Amino acid sequence: MKNVIFEIKENFKLANGVYKMLLSGDASDITAPGQFVNVRIDGLYLRRPVSVCDRDGDLLTLIYKVVGSGTEAMSKMKKGEKLDLLTGLGNGYGTGVSGDAPLLLGGGVGVPPLYLLAKTLIEEGKKVSVILGFNKKDEIFYENEFKDLGCFVTVTTVDGSYGRKGFVTDALPDNYSYYYACGPLPMLKAVYKACKTGGQLSFEERMGCGFGACMGCSCKTVTGYKRICKDGPVLYKEEILWEK
Amino acid sequence: MGKMSVSLCGIGLDNPVIPASGTFGYGLEFAEIYDINVLGTFSFKGTTKEPRFGNPTPRIAECASGMLNAVGLQNPGVHHVIERELPALKKVFHKKVMANVSGSCIEDYVYVSELLDREDQVGWLEINISCPNVKAGGMGFGTSCESAAAVTKAVKAAVKKPVIMKLSPNVTDIAAIAKACEDAGADGICVINTLLGMRIDLRTGRPVIANVTGGVSGPCVFPVALRAVYQVRAAVKIPVVGCGGVSSAADVLEMMYAGASAVEVGAANLTDPYACKKIIEDLPGVMYKYGIKNLSDINGSK
Known part of the structure; x- marks a missing residue:
C-alpha cells in the first residue's frame, strides 16, 4: 500500500x-x-x-x-x-492456475478489472475468452478494447438490445480451462453455480479503510474470516461460503 | 524526558498520541507502512474470550465529517491474540501496548483481563464497557454507575496493571459513571467511545447498516468528546484519556487543555493510514505556535 x-x-x-x-x-x-x-x-x-x-x-x-x-x-x-x-x-487475481484457455466473466462495472487480467493472461500466452454482461446497449463499454487485446469477446444484454440476450451465464462456451468473475452478487452466485471448472471471484462490500484495519468488510469463508479489502477482493471458488 | 512526553497511569509515553482500539487492528497493517514505534502506544482491537465474527455486513456508513460502524467486536479471541498477534507485534513494536478488553458478562471481562495482564508487552488494560454494537454486554455495562463499578471492581481484583475504563457518551451523566469507576478502583478513564446513530439508504428506504444502528465517529463527534473529557476531568482525580474525532495536532492540544493526559485517535487512521504519524510530526510546530514548552505542563494528570 x-x-x-x-x-x-x-x-x-x-x-x-x-x-x-x-x-x-x-x-x-x-x-x-x-x-x-x-x-x-x-x-x-x-x-x-x-x-x-x-x-x-x-x-x-x-x-x-x-x-x-x-x-x-x-x-x-x-x-x-x-x-x-x-x-x-487487495490481493488481486492469481493467473498461475488459469490453464491455457481461461474464461473471464464481467457484469457492468465488474468488467474493468478484467481488462488488466486479460492483458496479463494474454502476455502469458493464454487464449482468453471474455463474456461482458450489461443491462442494455447504452451501458456497454470496452468490447473493442478486449478484442484489441486478442480476446474472443461475447457481449450479453439483459434486454437483448445488443449482442446475446440474457445473462453472462447464458453465453457460456463448452470448453474453458478456468474462470474469473467480477460483477454484482447475483451474477457471482449464478456464475459459481453454472461454471464447473476452478475459478476466482471478486467481491464488493462497503468498506471503512480499504486496507484491513477496521474489519468493516469481513466475510466468512471456508478457511475462516476474511477481509474483502485485504484478504480479497478475490476469493477462490473453493473458499466461498454464500451467506447473503 | 522530551517536550512531548507525558505519563499515563505511571507509565511514560514519548508522546500522547494513541491510535484508538478498532482502528488499528493489532498494529501489523500499520507497521507495514510506517515505524509504529513513533507512537506513544496504541490500543489494540477489542478482544473477547471467544473468537467473534461480529455483525453482518454492511457494517459501515458515512455521514458529514464522520462515519458509522457496526463491526460488533470482530476479533480472533484472547488465546489467538496471545499466541499469534502479540508475538508478531513484539517484533515490530518495542513499547508497552494498551490491551482493549470486551465481554458479554463480568466473568469474561475478568478472564480476558487476567490473561492479558500477564503479557509483558501489555502496559495498560483498557476495559471497553461502551461498545454500542453488541447485544449482550458492551455498552450495557457502561450506562449505569452500578454496573460500570461492578466491572471495574472485578477486573481490578484480578490484575496488577493499570485499568482504564472506556466509557460511552450515550448516557445522561458521564461524569457520574467515571466517578463510580474511580471509586471502584479504576486507574484511568477513557472518553468517549462512539455515539449511537443510524443512516437510511433512500434507494431502498432501509437502514444502510445491517445492524440498523452503528457508532458515530470522526471529526463530527470531537466537540462532544471534548466536553466529556472536560466534565470527567472535573469529576475524578485519576488520568483521563481523550478520544473522539481527533484528527490533528491542534485537536490533541485541545483535548489536553480540556484535561486529557493522553489522546486517542480513531477514525482518522481509517481515512489516512498515516494520520497518527503526521499528528506526531506536527505536534512540535503547533506547540511552538501556542508557546507550549512541554505537553506535560498542560496535561491534566494529577
Whole structure:
C-alpha cells in the first residue's frame, strides 16, 4: 500500500453513467490484476474504493459508475486536477492456475478489472475468452478494447438490445480451462453455480479503510474470516461460503 | 524526558498520541507502512474470550465529517491474540501496548483481563464497557454507575496493571459513571467511545447498516468528546484519556487543555493510514505556535 497523489490526464463519459479516468503517478504498488485504489474526495469523509482497470507504467486507468455523491464528484473532475489515492490494495487475481484457455466473466462495472487480467493472461500466452454482461446497449463499454487485446469477446444484454440476450451465464462456451468473475452478487452466485471448472471471484462490500484495519468488510469463508479489502477482493471458488 | 512526553497511569509515553482500539487492528497493517514505534502506544482491537465474527455486513456508513460502524467486536479471541498477534507485534513494536478488553458478562471481562495482564508487552488494560454494537454486554455495562463499578471492581481484583475504563457518551451523566469507576478502583478513564446513530439508504428506504444502528465517529463527534473529557476531568482525580474525532495536532492540544493526559485517535487512521504519524510530526510546530514548552505542563494528570 502506498499513498500517492496522482494527476488526472483524462476523465470522460464512456457509456451511460460510466466514466473513464486516466491518471498519472507512482502506480508501482499495483502488482496484480484485480487490485483496487481508495480515492479521497474533498468534502466526503470516507474514501471510495475503485478497481484498477489498467496499469501501464505510471498510467492508471479507472472505470467507475456514478452511484452516489462520491462517484458523482469524481465524474466532474477535470484534466490537471490532483487525486489522493491509496494504491496497491487487495490481493488481486492469481493467473498461475488459469490453464491455457481461461474464461473471464464481467457484469457492468465488474468488467474493468478484467481488462488488466486479460492483458496479463494474454502476455502469458493464454487464449482468453471474455463474456461482458450489461443491462442494455447504452451501458456497454470496452468490447473493442478486449478484442484489441486478442480476446474472443461475447457481449450479453439483459434486454437483448445488443449482442446475446440474457445473462453472462447464458453465453457460456463448452470448453474453458478456468474462470474469473467480477460483477454484482447475483451474477457471482449464478456464475459459481453454472461454471464447473476452478475459478476466482471478486467481491464488493462497503468498506471503512480499504486496507484491513477496521474489519468493516469481513466475510466468512471456508478457511475462516476474511477481509474483502485485504484478504480479497478475490476469493477462490473453493473458499466461498454464500451467506447473503 | 522530551517536550512531548507525558505519563499515563505511571507509565511514560514519548508522546500522547494513541491510535484508538478498532482502528488499528493489532498494529501489523500499520507497521507495514510506517515505524509504529513513533507512537506513544496504541490500543489494540477489542478482544473477547471467544473468537467473534461480529455483525453482518454492511457494517459501515458515512455521514458529514464522520462515519458509522457496526463491526460488533470482530476479533480472533484472547488465546489467538496471545499466541499469534502479540508475538508478531513484539517484533515490530518495542513499547508497552494498551490491551482493549470486551465481554458479554463480568466473568469474561475478568478472564480476558487476567490473561492479558500477564503479557509483558501489555502496559495498560483498557476495559471497553461502551461498545454500542453488541447485544449482550458492551455498552450495557457502561450506562449505569452500578454496573460500570461492578466491572471495574472485578477486573481490578484480578490484575496488577493499570485499568482504564472506556466509557460511552450515550448516557445522561458521564461524569457520574467515571466517578463510580474511580471509586471502584479504576486507574484511568477513557472518553468517549462512539455515539449511537443510524443512516437510511433512500434507494431502498432501509437502514444502510445491517445492524440498523452503528457508532458515530470522526471529526463530527470531537466537540462532544471534548466536553466529556472536560466534565470527567472535573469529576475524578485519576488520568483521563481523550478520544473522539481527533484528527490533528491542534485537536490533541485541545483535548489536553480540556484535561486529557493522553489522546486517542480513531477514525482518522481509517481515512489516512498515516494520520497518527503526521499528528506526531506536527505536534512540535503547533506547540511552538501556542508557546507550549512541554505537553506535560498542560496535561491534566494529577
